Amino acid sequence: MTHKVLLLPGDGIGPEIAAQAARLLKACQEAGLDIEVEEALVGGSAYDVHGDPLPAETLEKAKAASAILLGAVGGPKWDKIEDLSKRPEKGLLGLRKNLGLFGNLRPAMLYPQLASASSLKPELVAGLDIMIVRELTGGIYFGQPRGIEVRNGERVGFNTYIYSESEIERIGRVAFEMAQKRGKKLCSVDKANVLEVTILWREVMERLAPEYPDVELSHMYVDNAAMQLVRAPKQFDVVVTGNMFGDILSDAAAMLTGSIGMLPSASLNESGQGMYEPCHGSAPDIAGQNVANPLAMMLSVAMMLRYSLNENAMAERIEAAVGSVLDDGLRTADIASEGMQTIGTDAMGDAVLAAF
Amino acid sequence: MTHKVLLLPGDGIGPEIAAQAARLLKACQEAGLDIEVEEALVGGSAYDVHGDPLPAETLEKAKAASAILLGAVGGPKWDKIEDLSKRPEKGLLGLRKNLGLFGNLRPAMLYPQLASASSLKPELVAGLDIMIVRELTGGIYFGQPRGIEVRNGERVGFNTYIYSESEIERIGRVAFEMAQKRGKKLCSVDKANVLEVTILWREVMERLAPEYPDVELSHMYVDNAAMQLVRAPKQFDVVVTGNMFGDILSDAAAMLTGSIGMLPSASLNESGQGMYEPCHGSAPDIAGQNVANPLAMMLSVAMMLRYSLNENAMAERIEAAVGSVLDDGLRTADIASEGMQTIGTDAMGDAVLAAF
Numbered sequence: 001m002t003h004k005v006l007l008l009p010g011d012g013i014g015p016e017i018a019a020q021a022a023r024l025l026k027a028c029q030e031a032g033l034d035i036e037v038e039e040a041l042v043g044g045s046a047y048d049v050h051g052d053p054l055p056a057e058t059l060e061k062a063k064a065a066s067a068i069l070l071g072a073v074g075g076p077k078w079d080k081i082e083d084l085s086k087r088p089e090k091g092l093l094g095l096r097k098n099l100g101l102f103g104n105l106r107p108a109m110l111y112p113q114l115a116s117a118s119s120l121k122p123e124l125v126a127g128l129d130i131m132i133v134r135e136l137t138g139g140i141y142f143g144q145p146r147g148i149e150v151r152n153g154e155r156v157g158f159n160t161y162i163y164s165e166s167e168i169e170r171i172g173r174v175a176f177e178m179a180q181k182r183g184k185k186l187c188s189v190d191k192a193n194v195l196e197v198t199i200l201w202r203e204v205m206e207r208l209a210p211e212y213p214d215v216e217l218s219h220m221y222v223d224n225a226a227m228q229l230v231r232a233p234k235q236f237d238v239v240v241t242g243n244m245f246g247d248i249l250s251d252a253a254a255m256l257t258g259s260i261g262m263l264p265s266a267s268l269n270e271s272g273q274g275m276y277e278p279c280h281g282s283a284p285d286i287a288g289q290n291v292a293n294p295l296a297m298m299l300s301v302a303m304m305l306r307y308s309l310n311e312n313a314m315a316e317r318i319e320a321a322v323g324s325v326l327d328d329g330l331r332t333a334d335i336a337s338e339g340m341q342t343i344g345t346d347a348m349g350d351a352v353l354a355a356f
Numbered sequence: 357m358t359h360k361v362l363l364l365p366g367d368g369i370g371p372e373i374a375a376q377a378a379r380l381l382k383a384c385q386e387a388g389l390d391i392e393v394e395e396a397l398v399g400g401s402a403y404d405v406h407g408d409p410l411p412a413e414t415l416e417k418a419k420a421a422s423a424i425l426l427g428a429v430g431g432p433k434w435d436k437i438e439d440l441s442k443r444p445e446k447g448l449l450g451l452r453k454n455l456g457l458f459g460n461l462r463p464a465m466l467y468p469q470l471a472s473a474s475s476l477k478p479e480l481v482a483g484l485d486i487m488i489v490r491e492l493t494g495g496i497y498f499g500q501p502r503g504i505e506v507r508n509g510e511r512v513g514f515n516t517y518i519y520s521e522s523e524i525e526r527i528g529r530v531a532f533e534m535a536q537k538r539g540k541k542l543c544s545v546d547k548a549n550v551l552e553v554t555i556l557w558r559e560v561m562e563r564l565a566p567e568y569p570d571v572e573l574s575h576m577y578v579d580n581a582a583m584q585l586v587r588a589p590k591q592f593d594v595v596v597t598g599n600m601f602g603d604i605l606s607d608a609a610a611m612l613t614g615s616i617g618m619l620p621s622a623s624l625n626e627s628g629q630g631m632y633e634p635c636h637g638s639a640p641d642i643a644g645q646n647v648a649n650p651l652a653m654m655l656s657v658a659m660m661l662r663y664s665l666n667e668n669a670m671a672e673r674i675e676a677a678v679g680s681v682l683d684d685g686l687r688t689a690d691i692a693s694e695g696m697q698t699i700g701t702d703a704m705g706d707a708v709l710a711a712f
């Protein structure tokens with residue numbers, strides 16, 4: 001069966017890194033992978049053309065695809081759009097919501113070749129390998145009511161942080177299963193000493209725990225989790241948390257590695273359909289200069305092969321190719337270091353393809 | 357006029373470090389400071405005696421005081437209390453709310469003597485001096501509606517993230533004024549690409565900016581702020597944000613110094629009345645062992661003298677005493693390092709008093 005892959009370059013550096021992913025997909029096809037690749041617009045670039053960050057055509061193609069590869073969305077060009085529903089980010093949020101991509105996997109791992117890129121002392125991050133499991137279609141990102149309105153003679157802004165038991169259970173199971181496949185430690189992050197919604201969160205995690213007796217479940221308040229990530233990140237194996245806390249903690253964890261330009265992520269729904277994207281953003285300040293690091297995007301292709309297309313061997317070939325390029329001392333500017341050779345986006349794509 | 361100071365030891369290591377603060381207050385009195393010191397119960401220790409983490413008597417005393425010194429509240433002993441309104445944390449939250457202590461100042465500064473304690477590379481944190489201004493009586497901590505209830509046949513937990521224009525303006529002015537007294541840079545942290553409440557937040561900050569033409573205002577999304585704190589913390593001078601984001605970011609920032617046991621904080625209301633407490637928590641695991649670091653608590657006394665009692669000279673004497681104790685190589689266990697002398701809570705109190 002031919003898998004449909006939808007490539008959404010998006011904004012900023014998105015198109016540049018997506019171009020390298022497209023080349024890699026072609027190489028995979030030549031190596032026997034049975035896929036069909038389509039492209040579509042999303043985010044600010046879709047807004048510019050269609051006045052909508054998630055045009056109906058893009059959403060239809062996304063629904064029909066086995067997997068989606070997304071570059072990045074957003075940029076200062078669209079920051080002044082008054083109507084929040086037209087901002088580039090709504091393209092991304094709309095895809096997540098419409099496809100039910102509730103399970104966001106954000107690995108934060110340190111490539112041994114890039115150990116010195118971390119801002120933390122080497123001994124604290126050597127061998128770092130954390131998997132953050134973030135709930136992606138609920139919580140305060142999507143809670144109703146929300147808005148800005150006049151109350152008692154002045155404007156108030158408000159959002160709703162809400163989770164149902166079934167939403168919590170669903171992401172909890174993803175996290176417990178992930179922990180079973182990894183180091184068997186799961187840390188659930190909440191703010192149960194203040195927020196009722198996270199009291200329910202904690203309760204559901206506790207209820208699930210006996211079904212996964214091989215996994216050691218612990219709980220941590222979000223403020224403490226932010227501290228512990230800075231202090232001693234290697235204490236974590238799998239972390240599970242809600243949409244907003246996951247946004248913050250996964251970025252902090254990714255940055256611990258010093259090479260966020262290397263980290264892919266996956267967002268999965270109940271039927272295994274997934275969207276794959278780099279952890280980094282659209283980096284508008286360096287867009288169009290052929291300096292962006294395409295590796296997180298190329299590694300997103302590997303993650304897609306593994307999680308949505310069940311093509312482990314091909315995924316490993318890509319990861320090995322990236323490893324050997326790093327071994328060869330090739331670096332883009334974001335991970336440049338003394339004694340290594342700094343190259344551009346295209347050249348990095350060339351190198352990975354040559355090693356593939 | 358005699359100032360009333362209320363000392364609230366609280367839970368965990370609270371009583372031990374509060375005892376050192378009490379000795380310091382006595383020394384200040386002997387040095388001519390006109391204060392009257394009272395004590396009261398709060399948190400779990402108040403719950404144990406009165407069934408209430410914030411007994412009416414404690415609240416009355418707090419209202420009558422010019423300043424409050426709080427140790428810390430909370431611990432596993434009280435984690436199983438089903439009724440959230442009886443948990444130790446509600447003692448703290450109730451004080452903040454009832455006294456209107458909306459302006460939370462959380463400095464994150466690195467003591468040169470403790471530079472090696474940071475988990476970050478020395479060059480990234482040398483000279484670090486960030487002031488986080490956190491809104492403390494609003495946002496999702498206090499927003500209504502909140503709770504856990506059955507909807508469509510299953511339980512849902514929900515909280516409300518809400519700010520009015522006047523609440524945002526009030527904390528914004530504290531932050532702009534703080535920036536004027538410091539490095540003249542203010543970074544406002546929000547999630548305006550997703551949350552309406554923070555769109556209003558950003559708008560109000562923008563509206564205030566022209567009144568403080570000497571301050572350079574910037575905006576950052578909270579996920580990026582968490583990354584930037586890890587990557588290059590010295591880019592920040594003053595940071596202003598809401599209650600929840602402030603909770604997370606101020607702990608991360610404090611931990612960057614590697615010596616959270618050194619950091620005091622202030623929570624102020626519109627009339628300058630304030631509550632002062634260490635940034636660290638109640639550390640129940642080391643309570644009662646005479647190993648806790650009392651310095652953050654003693655430096656909270658200094659902060660109180662400066663912000664609520666207008667006694668700058670005496671505040672500086674305390675800070676200088678702490679500095680000289682560090683210069684002498686004395687350390688509690690949390691900041692111990694090779695070649696330094698590790699001492700207990702009491703002995704550290706002795707040393708500061710001797711240097712005062």
Ligand SMILES: CC(C)[C@H](C(=O)O)[C@@H](O)C(=O)O
Pocket residue numbers: 074089092093247549550579
């Ligand atoms: C772009 C933004 C809406 C998004 C989010 O907050 O989820 C991004 O920060 C992310 O983490 O994928």
Ligand SMILES: CC(C)[C@H](C(=O)O)[C@@H](O)C(=O)O
Pocket residue numbers: 193194223430445448449603
């Ligand atoms: C104890 C807890 C309620 C409190 C908070 O979340 O505000 C603490 O973490 C703090 O930062 O002072």
